[in-house]
Amino acid sequence: MTHSVSTLAVTRHLDRLSLASRQQVLLRAVPPLATPLFVWLTVVLGSPFHPLLTALLVLLAVGSALLPDSSVPLFLVLTLAATWALQVPQTLSWWTLVAALLLLAIHLACTLCGYGPPALALDRATLSAWATRGLLMASATAVVWLGTLLLAGLDLPAGPVPMVAGLAVALGWTAYLGRRLLTR
Amino acid sequence: MSAPDLPPGVRAVSAGWRPTPALVRAGLVSAGLAAVAVGFGRPDLLVLATPFVVHAAAGLLRRPSTTPTATTRLAHTAVREREATTLHVRVGGAEQVEHAVVALERVPTVAARPAAGVVGAAGDGSPDLGVDVVVSSLRWGHRILGAGVVAATGPWAAHVWGPHPVRGQPLTTLPLPGAYDSRAPVPHPIGLVGTHPARVTGDGTELASVRPFHPGDRLRRIEWRTSLRSGELHVTSTVAEQDSSIMLVVDCGTEVGTSDPVAGTVSSLDVSVRAAGALAEHYLHRGDRVGLRVLGAVRRGVVPLSSGRRHLRRVLDELARTVPGQRQELDPQRLRVPPGAVVIVLTPLLSDQSVLLVTTLAQRGLDLVVVDTMPDDVVARAATDRDRIAWRMRLLERAAVLDRVRRAGVPVAAWSGPGTLDEVLRGLGRRARQPRAVRR
Known part of the structure; x- marks a missing residue:
């Protein structure tokens, strides 16, 4: 019975996907395209190539294309970020900015796909608003990247104060998010 | 739409707003990366986290506070087949709605524009946000149109309301009468002023x-x-x-053939209903009186003889209410037909009841015409060879029934649009001038 129900759900989902608008097809193509680019970037920056990890990432990317309004894109982005954190040596080169923009592209594509069923074609006003927001987020990323470059260039004294301050900000942000996300 | 308004079996996901997967993703990724960046002194991770921080912060700061409501309305309550109407979905309390989307249930006899029935609209900050879907009913009948779901998204796609079910609205689809014209006079005009x-x-x-x-x-x-x-x-x-009186009798007890408006195939009942509509329109426009009796209808299914443009609407409305496959025994002796009226029976002549009706009315000496509404492609459209053979055998039996009916003096004409009844009506006119014996 469970099998038949799940088969039915998959069939329904594929039926809905068959009606996908051209815009949705383009947006859903972003995660499977951006993920290999991100992996290639990590390899370029010195990370060893892991076939299993790459296969998992490709699987998650395809899952994100099929189910952009689910938790799959979250796992994809977290896995990509973890790959970067664990495999890539600390760097503030141009590639860092490119990696951030690739993650942003995956996130934005899945967000836009989540507005409705696959057959939905978003209107010009909504797309225009998101183009502006995307630029804003990309600009903020560039500003932070420049800021970190600047701070790295300064010879700041080592000590516990900057670390504690940063941790406090991060924890405060996490607590705020948790309260807002969990409270309805 | 409040929870008690939901149809049975449908569960609301949430009565209010809830975070979208996009906001959850932005929040968790930003918090995780920021914590690791600070904890392990990795400024590059802070760069990766930045767009997510911006999205999460913007989404949370602009969390919607008002709960929207959704109502639906059809622009028309009755349309002809293939005529389009508009389903207006109004989202109230939409000041903080950035985008609303309506997805209609897919029904084989209903077409929507766009074809998938999914339409979205961007909010402009006004309290009411309207989403219009153009829908068209492809087959006659009474049906509920516009059932589906509606969802609204808040600023930065951070919160979503719905999807909530929206109730459909009843729509009467009047049959589109087929093309029909006749130059033959009706045998017994005994009215007042006519043609x-x-x-x-x-x-x-x-x-x-x-x-x-x-x-x-x-x-x-x-x-x-x-x-x-x-x-x-x-x-x-x-x-x-x-003027003359025309009594139309539609047999809805049997429906054969496939009614597929998209593929362009018609069933026997489609032919009957559209032919009855065409005959009613033709004779009412000529000033005659037309009545209707739906044979086999569980409900009354009777439209008395009358004339005029409004009467045409009554006839078409009753035809639209025809439900195929119903079986209600009708005593042919109780079918009231005024003197001089011509009875036109539209039937595929596949049921014993319709054959009995035809032969009994013929014995009463009425001017009776049978319009054969059997689709001519039932054999070709049979799914398997076995079905094809079965249909051939059934059609052979039916041919014998048609012979019996013709021998009883009842003219039978297959529906073919304009001029279908010319020959048989002229034949009836000639016969009307001859003396004959009638069993009463």
Whole structure:
């Protein structure tokens, strides 16, 4: 019975996907395209190539294309970020900015796909608003990247104060998010 | 839409707003990366986290506070087949709605524009946000149109309301009468004023005879050439033109063939209903009286004889209510037919009841015509060879029934649009002028 129900759900989902608008097809193509680019970037920056990890990432990317309004894109982005954190040596080169923009592209594509069923074609006003927001987020990323470059260039004294301050900000942000996300 | 308004079996996901997966993703990724960046002194991770921080912060700061409501309304309550109407979905309390989307249930007999029935609209900050979907009913009948779901998204796609079910609205789809025209007169026009030549003389345009002048004759009727030749005043007399009564009997007990408006295939009931609509429209436009009886309908299914444009709407409305496959025994003796009326039975002649009705009405001496509404592609459209053979055998049996009906003196004509009934009506007219024995 469970099998038949799940088969039915998959069939329904594929039926809905068959009606996908051209815009949705383009947006859903972003995660499977951006993920290999991100992996290639990590390899370029010195990370060893892991076939299993790459296969998992490709699987998650395809899952994100099929189910952009689910938790799959979250796992994809977290896995990509973890790959970067664990495999890539600390760097503030141009590639860092490119990696951030690739993650942003995956996130934005899945967000836009989540507005409705696959057959939905978003209107010009909504797309225009998101183009502006995307630029804003990309600009903020560039500003932070420049800021970190600047701070790295300064010879700041080592000590516990900057670390504690940063941790406090991060924890405060996490607590705020948790309260807002969990409270309805 | 509040929870109690939901149809049975449908569960609301949430009555209010809830975070979208996009916001959850932005929040968790930003928090995780920021914590690791600070904890392990990795500024590059802070760069990766930045866009997510911006999205999460913007989404949380602009969390919607008002709960929207959704209502639906159809622009028309009745349309003809394939006519389009608009389903207005109004989202109230939409000041903080950035985008609303409506997804209609897919129904085979309903077409929507766009074809998938999914339409979205961007909010502009006004309290009401309207989403219009153009829908078209492809087949006659009464149906609920516009059932589906509606969802609204808040600023930065951070919160979503719904999807909530929206109720459909009832829509009557009147059958689109097929093309029909006839030049044949109806056999027994016994009404008042109409277009059919009657058996009595009176005011009209068709010449009946030239006879001697009687007091009271109008001067303009004097036939001068005959009067001069005979030396006695003669006048022309004309055949009176009267209206007639047409009783349409639609057999809905059996429906064969596939009714697929998209593929363009029709069932026997489609042919019957559209042909009845065409006949009603034709005769009502000519000033005749038309009645309708739906044979097999569980509900009353009767439209009494009457005339006029409004009556056409009544007939079409009753035809739209026809439900196929119903079986309600009808005693043919109880079918009231006024004197002089022509009974037109639209049937595929596949059920014993319809054959019994036809033969019984013929025995009552009524002017009766059977319109054969059997689709001619049932054998070709059979799914398997076995079905094909079965249909051939059934059609052979039906041919025998048709012979029996014809031997009973009932003309049978397959529906073919304009001129379908011309020959049989002329035949009835000729027969009406002959003496005959009738069993009563």
